[in-house]
Amino acid sequence: MNDTDEREWQAQERAVQAERLGLDSTDDDTEVRRYRLLARTLRERLPDTLPGDFASQIAARAAAPPAVVAAASDRFESVLLAVLACLLVVSAGVVLARDGQAWLPAIRATLPAADPQDLRWLLAFVGCLGLSWLLWQGLLRSIDGSASVRVR
Amino acid sequence: MPGLATIETRLTGTVAVTGLQPLAAGTYPCPMDDTRIAGRELVAAVLAGRPGAFERLVREYQGLCWHIIVRLVRNPEDARELCQDTFLRVHRCLHQYRHESTLKSWIGRVAYSIALRHLERKRIPITASEDDDGYAAMENIGSDFDLEAACAGEETVRHLHEAIETLPPLQRMLLTLYHLEELPIPEIAGITGLASGTIKSHLFRSRLRLRNALEAGKGVAV
Numbered sequence: 001m002n003d004t005d006e007r008e009w010q011a012q013e014r015a016v017q018a019e020r021l022g023l024d025s026t027d028d029d030t031e032v033r034r035y036r037l038l039a040r041t042l043r044e045r046l047p048d049t050l051p052g053d054f055a056s057q058i059a060a061r062a063a064a065p066p067a068v069v070a071a072a073s074d075r076f077e078s079v080l081l082a083v084l085a086c087l088l089v090v091s092a093g094v095v096l097a098r099d100g101q102a103w104l105p106a107i108r109a110t111l112p113a114a115d116p117q118d119l120r121w122l123l124a125f126v127g128c129l130g131l132s133w134l135l136w137q138g139l140l141r142s143i144d145g146s147a148s149v150r151v152r
Numbered sequence: 153m154p155g156l157a158t159i160e161t162r163l164t165g166t167v168a169v170t171g172l173q174p175l176a177a178g179t180y181p182c183p184m185d186d187t188r189i190a191g192r193e194l195v196a197a198v199l200a201g202r203p204g205a206f207e208r209l210v211r212e213y214q215g216l217c218w219h220i221i222v223r224l225v226r227n228p229e230d231a232r233e234l235c236q237d238t239f240l241r242v243h244r245c246l247h248q249y250r251h252e253s254t255l256k257s258w259i260g261r262v263a264y265s266i267a268l269r270h271l272e273r274k275r276i277p278i279t280a281s282e283d284d285d286g287y288a289a290m291e292n293i294g295s296d297f298d299l300e301a302a303c304a305g306e307e308t309v310r311h312l313h314e315a316i317e318t319l320p321p322l323q324r325m326l327l328t329l330y331h332l333e334e335l336p337i338p339e340i341a342g343i344t345g346l347a348s349g350t351i352k353s354h355l356f357r358s359r360l361r362l363r364n365a366l367e368a369g370k371g372v373a374v
Contacts, residue, residue, distance in 0.1 A: 042331035059207035062243040
């Protein structure tokens with residue numbers, strides 16, 4: 001920026017400050033007076049504006065629809081998950097009934113003979129899995145509960 | 153383009169004009185801190201689901217969003233819709249706000265990006281090339297012309313409003329944020345992601361262009 005531009009910028013800025021402070025323009029030098037009308041006009045309120053109840057409308061929209069949409073989406077996901085799980089179980093049953101005779105004995109032959117000690121460990125392992133699952137479900141339920149309170 | 157030192161000088165000048173005595177170093181109340189604290193409390197209230205908190209947030213910042221969006225997209229209908237989108241997105245994403253900038257800047261940035269995407273979809277350029285912004289005409293204007301005295305009429309103000317409307321969207325918005333919202337240049341930079349120097353350059357050139365338009369209308373220029 002050269003000296004002329006710098007002087008021009010200073011005049012623009014002094015006009016802005018003078019308008020903000022509501023100073024009398026008779027004290028301004030010619031350069032500043034050139035920008036006073038411009039600075040004043042740029043500070044005028046814009047003609048169109050938002051409706052008076054805009055804030056309450058938006059607050060109502062923000063609170064209600066997403067909760068409904070989320071609930072509907074959650075329901076859809078649960079139903080879809082249940083249907084897919086049933087489909088998986090039925091398919092596994094069908095495959096087992098149809099082709100199981102061919103490969104089940106071979107699998108059984110590869111497994112070591114059942115030891116009561118191993119069985120206890122297996123039961124303990126299944127018990128741990130079940131307990132973890134129950135705790136996880138409880139945690140999820142408590143998170144859901146606090147989220148729905150927040151949305152309200 | 154003046155640096156921070158120049159702005160500092162201007163502010164010192166303001167203190168002298170209003171007759172206020174400067175306080176000792178470190179005792180100045182910091183409005184930015186107050187704003188940040190108020191913003192933090194408001195965000196906490198909204199996230200805690202306190203009744204009326206989000207409505208208060210909208211009411212507080214709807215003017216800023218309106219100014220950003222309407223100056224960029226111009227069409228009031230589109231602007232209203234985009235303002236709605238802005239606040240709905242603010243509501244959805246407020247938990248992601250990390251208080252790194254003021255709440256005002258953060259919300260302004262959401263409004264700016266939404267309006268920008270709207271303009272991109274409509275293939276409307278937000279700024280003009282340097283050749284089109286009237287900068288070159290500066291030397292051609294008479295320096296002793298008293299525009300303030302000559303341009304007092306309503307007709308002139310109307311003409312000036314029309315000239316503002318012909319500015320590219322980005323320049324219109326920057327002028328409104330700086331003059332009407334009285335946002336400092338660093339805060340405008342926070343909203344738009346533009347460098348402070350670029351913002352100053354836009355302000356300088358667009359004000360020059362408007363002055364040219366005014367003086368040309370009065371038969372002074374070129």
